[in-house]
Amino acid sequence: MDLLLLLFSAIWYILPAYIANAVPCILGGGRPVDFGKNFFDGYRLIGNGVTYRGTFFGILFGIITGILQHFIVILYMDPESAFNYGLSGYIILSFLLATGALFGDMLGSFIKRRFKLNQGQSAPLLDQITFIVFALLFAYPFYPLPINTIILLLVISPLIHLSSNIVAYKLHLKKVWW
Template sequence: MLPAYIPSPLAAVFGGGKAIDGGRNMGDGRRVLGDGKTYRGLFAGIFFGMLTGLLQLYYLSRSTTLLSVELPSFGGEGITASAVIVIFSLAFGSLFGDMFMSFFKRRLGLKRGAPFPIADQLDFVLGAWIITYLVAPAWFSANFTLPIIIAVLVLTPLLHLSTNIIGYYIGVKNEPW
């Protein structure tokens, strides 16, 4: 999950600039996504998600366990096309899920940064899972078993809240949620 966890906070750190929606509004008069979704943030998030996955591949080439836990591969040994595709789908999918939720929040009339419990904490996970499942269903099914899915769904909101609080205190987020 690291290639999916890393993009959103680093998109916030390195984001800014031109909004993906170009400042356009939908027929309801509300922004498509809002100023918080920028090209710089999108590309930075994908870059750092990919970098994280590639570093994981490097670690896996040295050891297949961490703290006595068997680590999953991204498909095959070393850097393969299938591994890069899985890593990209996790990174891009997490940002896609976040953008989709921003679109949905704008339709509900919620402003940028307005809390939307549970959805705010899991939108990127679901986006990463959906995109990765569509791109690599066999890999996804082999690696995201029911116990892993439950663990991710329980731990992610705690990790999300922790990183948002840190982001708030270092000044890259306007709200601590």
């Protein structure tokens, strides 16, 4: 398959996971999902970064993305396209991707707390890839992808994450480039 087409189809598939991962940064806050409780090692179970509000809006905007994708497909794409999952298909797929992405973020935070890393301290690779891995684990059994698309997603995700952060840093939206 043409690399550009492969790249497009990979990003198209995973898009609700990216949205679900990004939205809590803007619409998060409120009560943390661990209710401020500690694990038996005396450190926070998950931390203040993962909240009920962030999770709710992450899933909501993930599903909205899926619904928009459906309309774009029926309006602008070949109905024979492999992307034509139908409305209910896009709702289920985007729900699975968004839930998986947020579960991955939560697990990533849990792991970081066990390694005594504070919220905001970066864990390169873990921060950029757990949400993709779990989005794929949740969605793949119902909406499988070719193996080369999966490998491409795992390789490009840290790069996309990094380049978007560098752009935000250059625009003075972020204090650090990572």
